[in-house]
Amino acid sequence: MALMRITSPHAHGPLTTAAVMRTVLLATLPGLVALTYFFGFGTLVNILWGGVVAVVCEATALRLRKRPLGFYLNDASALVTATLLGIALPPYAPWWLIIVGVAFAILIGKHLYGGMGYNPFNPAMVGYVVLLISFPLEMTTWAAPAGINPTGTPGLLQALQACFTPASIDVTTMATPLDLLKQNQSLLLEDLWVQNPQFGRWAGLGWEWANIGFLAGGIWLLYKRIFTWHAPVAMLVSMTLLAALFYDGGSSASAGSPLFHLLSGATMFGAFFIVTDPVTSAVSNRGRLVYGAAIGVLVFVIRVWGDYPDAIAFSVLIMNFAAPFVDYYTQPVTYGHRKDGDPES
């Protein structure tokens, strides 16, 4: 009887890089809808213009490096970088800010290190940090959320105007909840919430819903098995623990409640879309737990005691540096070997 001889692997994953990237792009939708609802079309314009710049940069870099253009452009990784950066940037960012950020992310953050899969740092976060330390003014003004914006939420036309002819239009900006909490000297948290409508119900009008949106997208990605739960959960848990430790019931010196930290700033976006980057994070499951937890600690420390109101980008970059180190100490034991690495006798 002739047996069919099939060698492993027997199961073929349907996941290609392109499919993963498209899924990630789709998963940003709920958060994006919330951002657009509360802050207007600024973020969408960021993403669209960033996407155009990203594709141009990617094509140029691929041509210079003599790599197949179609193959790498089709995997949409440049678009993902542009989308992530576009979400992280303040809405209504001027066109040149987006060009500088995206070009830096794609050309220097990604291609100078060897391109897709070889970059030690998350390209979107590299672009973000470059912009943040180069143009602090443009990077720290955030639009006022819908409902308390005296001039109304800007429409698509105004958003385009703000991007391409920044001098012709003024978008109303307001301090973000993280800013306000950082500057708070004398108010009890309860009073702070009452006096500043930006705080919304839990963590900031608009921000809480954007965060919930990104959380939903992240859970969908988890369900689709795009990444494992280890890094994001570790990050959120370590952050929650620290926040609970320093909450002190809401005095004027309080660092904010755990719920506030979970739902404000870029927490959920960072946890599910940045920290989970397979290229720049630690590799093993145990390593990802350490990696994620350290990011959570760093974010909280920089938010509360550092100079910057939010800290996802800095924390992620610091841990990108440390990822090989984490990998070194969390190497899984190979099947059939003992912990010290010797083969079992």
Add this chain to the structure above:
Amino acid sequence: MADVSYRELSLNGLWKNNPAIVQLLGLCPLLAVTGSVVNSVGLGLATTLVLVCSNTAVSLIRNVVSEAVRLPVFVMIIASAVTCIELLMQAFTYELYQILGIFLPLITTNCVILGRADAFASKNPLLPAVYDGFIMGVGFTLILVMLGALRELVGTGALFANMDLLFGPGAAEWKIVLVADYKDFLLAILPPGAFIFTGLIIAAKNLIDAKFKARQDALKEQPVKGAKRVRLTGNIS
């Protein structure tokens, strides 16, 4: 090294063995003060002067100093030269002296200078040593100025600002604003910019070298005219 070719020395200092982008020596001032052209020129000139002075002195005493104590002696010589330059700059270009700050005295510890003193001046007669110091200094200065120009251009959108600090009040007009209304790109002026641009300059140099080598190889491989194919089979009559 009895017969030193000045052509070879020049080529080494300016390109093949450039202290800044091939030997990667003296990176500390290279990265720290090249935020603008005027700073770069100032530090480059100071370094060149120190290099020439120290190479001269080291070459003169090369047969007197024993092997064991040579390094401390060289450092003493360099430190004296640096002190002289520092006092001169304090006298004639006081503002620039203040901008360069700690990096002037730190020229003493610049590896380019000790490196040339030990590797070249202590083994060669006076003239080649002086010329080597000069050309190495020029090579270092060129890279400093290139880096300063790039960083100033990207960082502030202008070139040759504040040149009057070095060349007198007449040079105040030298500033060229290339982009009006430029938002200062702080990254280029901060230390990361120095690292990035140094890397890009080194990459450009390597690229040119590779292109040059490829062309040379292509020339070499061209078959000699009139050469005949060797017959491998049959009788060769």
